[in-house]
Amino acid sequence: MSIVTMFEYDFMVNAFEAATIVAVAASLVGYFLVLRGQTFAGHALSHVGFAGATGAVLAGVSPLLGLLVATVLAGAGMGFLGERFQHRDVAIGIVLAMSLGCGLLFLHFFTAYATQATALLFGNVLGVDAPTVLALLALGILIIAALAFISRPLLFATLQPELAEAKGVSLRRLSMLFLVIVALATAASVQIVGILLVFTLMVAPAAAAQRVTIKLWPGLLLSVGLALVEAWLGLTLAYYSDWPTSFWITAIGAAIYMLALSISRQKHVSEYRHEHHHHDEDQVWRPAMTGSREPKRLSARGEEITARARPISSSSHEH
Amino acid sequence: MEALAFSDVTLELGGRAILSRVSFAIEEGEFVGLLGPNGAGKTTLLRALLGLVPATTGNIRVFAGPPGAADASLGYMPQTRSSSVGSRLSGWDFVACAANGQRFGLPILDKALRFDVDRAIALVDAADLSRRPLIELSGGERQRLLLAQALLGKPRLLLLDEPLISLDLHHQKSIVSLVSELNRELKLTVLFSAHEINPLIGVIDRVLYLGNRQAAIGTAEEVITSPVLSRLYGTEIDVVRVQGRVFVMAGAYEIERDEHRHDV
Numbered sequence: 001m002s003i004v005t006m007f008e009y010d011f012m013v014n015a016f017e018a019a020t021i022v023a024v025a026a027s028l029v030g031y032f033l034v035l036r037g038q039t040f041a042g043h044a045l046s047h048v049g050f051a052g053a054t055g056a057v058l059a060g061v062s063p064l065l066g067l068l069v070a071t072v073l074a075g076a077g078m079g080f081l082g083e084r085f086q087h088r089d090v091a092i093g094i095v096l097a098m099s100l101g102c103g104l105l106f107l108h109f110f111t112a113y114a115t116q117a118t119a120l121l122f123g124n125v126l127g128v129d130a131p132t133v134l135a136l137l138a139l140g141i142l143i144i145a146a147l148a149f150i151s152r153p154l155l156f157a158t159l160q161p162e163l164a165e166a167k168g169v170s171l172r173r174l175s176m177l178f179l180v181i182v183a184l185a186t187a188a189s190v191q192i193v194g195i196l197l198v199f200t201l202m203v204a205p206a207a208a209a210q211r212v213t214i215k216l217w218p219g220l221l222l223s224v225g226l227a228l229v230e231a232w233l234g235l236t237l238a239y240y241s242d243w244p245t246s247f248w249i250t251a252i253g254a255a256i257y258m259l260a261l262s263i264s265r266q267k268h269v270s271e272y273r274h275e276h277h278h279h280d281e282d283q284v285w286r287p288a289m290t291g292s293r294e295p296k297r298l299s300a301r302g303e304e305i306t307a308r309a310r311p312i313s314s315s316s317h318e319h
Numbered sequence: 320m321e322a323l324a325f326s327d328v329t330l331e332l333g334g335r336a337i338l339s340r341v342s343f344a345i346e347e348g349e350f351v352g353l354l355g356p357n358g359a360g361k362t363t364l365l366r367a368l369l370g371l372v373p374a375t376t377g378n379i380r381v382f383a384g385p386p387g388a389a390d391a392s393l394g395y396m397p398q399t400r401s402s403s404v405g406s407r408l409s410g411w412d413f414v415a416c417a418a419n420g421q422r423f424g425l426p427i428l429d430k431a432l433r434f435d436v437d438r439a440i441a442l443v444d445a446a447d448l449s450r451r452p453l454i455e456l457s458g459g460e461r462q463r464l465l466l467a468q469a470l471l472g473k474p475r476l477l478l479l480d481e482p483l484i485s486l487d488l489h490h491q492k493s494i495v496s497l498v499s500e501l502n503r504e505l506k507l508t509v510l511f512s513a514h515e516i517n518p519l520i521g522v523i524d525r526v527l528y529l530g531n532r533q534a535a536i537g538t539a540e541e542v543i544t545s546p547v548l549s550r551l552y553g554t555e556i557d558v559v560r561v562q563g564r565v566f567v568m569a570g571a572y573e574i575e576r577d578e579h580r581h582d583v
Binding site: 035037148149150151152153155156158159160162163164166167168169210211214215216219 | 366369371390395396397398399405406407408409411412413416417419420421422423424425426451452453468
């Protein structure tokens with residue numbers, strides 16, 4: 001069985017095209033989502049989308065439209081409510097649960113759509129048709145263009161909000177714009193992996209990339225690359241194993257993240273050794289390492305001591 | 320030449336007067352410590368110089384122009400909360416995000432801007448910090464990078480809002496001596512706000528002390544005195560000098576120290 005046979009099927013070609021578009025868009029958006037510490041808010045957005053999509057089915061409208069409207073409104077609302085709400089996990093969690101509940105209620109009134117519900121929740125990339133691929137392409141281009149337009153002030157506002165505000169950046173407007181872009185990316189991702197699993201495409205590659213490289217552009221590119229690996233490998237494995245694509249995509253996402261964690265851990269240890277070698281006498285600029293990752297070394301007298309990253313006098317808990 | 324001047328300036332925040340009809344001027348090349356209790360208007364004064372808070376009476380001049388007009392000649396280091404502390408991005412990218420960061424478009428820096436970022440990082444002696452992720456830097460190390468951000472675009476006036484806050488003595492000293500070097504070597508005018516005069520004694524030229532909607536400017540010996548501070552605090556203040564250190568006391572309390580502790 002050669003890999004070519006996979007592409008003799010239209011549904012596989014559509015699935016690869018759709019997954020490629022969504023992987024690129026979602027991983028770029030996800031990079032900023034992780035950087036801003038808003039991954040849970042992003043996760044909640046997709047759940048609001050479930051209520052929107054099922055509500056749309058009940059009203060006889062396309063579920064994609066309902067999904068888009070609900071997530072975009074929720075994104076704009078979350079951005080408007082501001083920084084404090086976005087980090088309020090309990091409030092967000094309650095909205096998330098309530099949205100799923102509403103979705104269930106809408107399904108209850110419209111029982112015929114059990115398979116559609118599964119598709120919404122867990123994705124149905126093999127069922128994507130050619131018009132949907134086109135719609136996803138348009139959506140993907142819109143997402144990437146909008147993100148490119150705001151990315152510079154977004155980065156500024158993310159890393160240095162006080163200074164950005166002083167230089168005339170409107171933090172609230174930027175936050176709203178960004179969460180609307182997240183909402184669009186969520187709606188696109190739902191087509192591939194479903195509402196419950198959006199996290200795997202949007203967050204896993206970006207978080208893994210940020211573990212591996214601390215540089216902005218290499219990080220963005222790596223995030224895209226990892227998302228593509230996740231999507232393509234997931235589809236291929238699903239084709240040959242006949243297991244659900246979404247399962248494979250989530251499994252690969254988790255594997256990629258864990259691999260990145262172990263790479264970053266190893267890098268820490270070797271960087272530590274390097275720094276330690278060169279700055280042994282310098283008490284001030286030691287790399288800060290935390291908890292269990294601190295390598296142990298032996299003192300001159302042979303006792304095991306912890307090679308503390310900073311001198312005791314420099315309080316490591318400034319905040 | 321005057322770097323900045325307030326004449327008869329009133330600043331209000333939410334309808335409440337923070338400063339009332341205040342006049343003073345700072346010469347180019349001066350290193351001035353901006354002191355005063357919490358809520359005395361230190362941050363408001365700095366934001367007014369940036370053109371973010373309008374004067375309700377009088378006028379403010381920055382390099383002989385209105386505030387906001389000379390933004391390129393101003394380097395501002397805001398008081399930061401720990402918003403980006405958890406970021407895994409490099410120190411270099413952190414400094415670079417402020418280089419024309421307010422413009423829409425992709426975060427790509429041209430050669431001149433990249434050179435400027437490198438220059439600013441070199442000025443604060445943070446080349447190795449710039450290669451490490453933010454999440455691993457201590458408070459004092461982050462303050463160096465924040466200072467580098469303020470130096471982008473070759474400003475002539477540095478406005479530093481509480482750069483010593485929550486730093487231990489060692490890092491306080493290293494930040495103060497760094498700023499003092501920048502002041503001398505680059506002929507930068509510096510307005511440096513702080514809770515406490517002691518870390519700045521011996522390096523600043525003058526003190527601008529705010530309190531009770533008023534301001535007093537002069538050398539530390541002229542301003543940090545019982546009559547001047549009693550007027551600014553609106554209560555009886557004793558000033559005790561011991562071995563080059565200054566203690567500002569209201570009754571049994573040591574004011575500046577308690578203010579500081581309050582914030583930490």
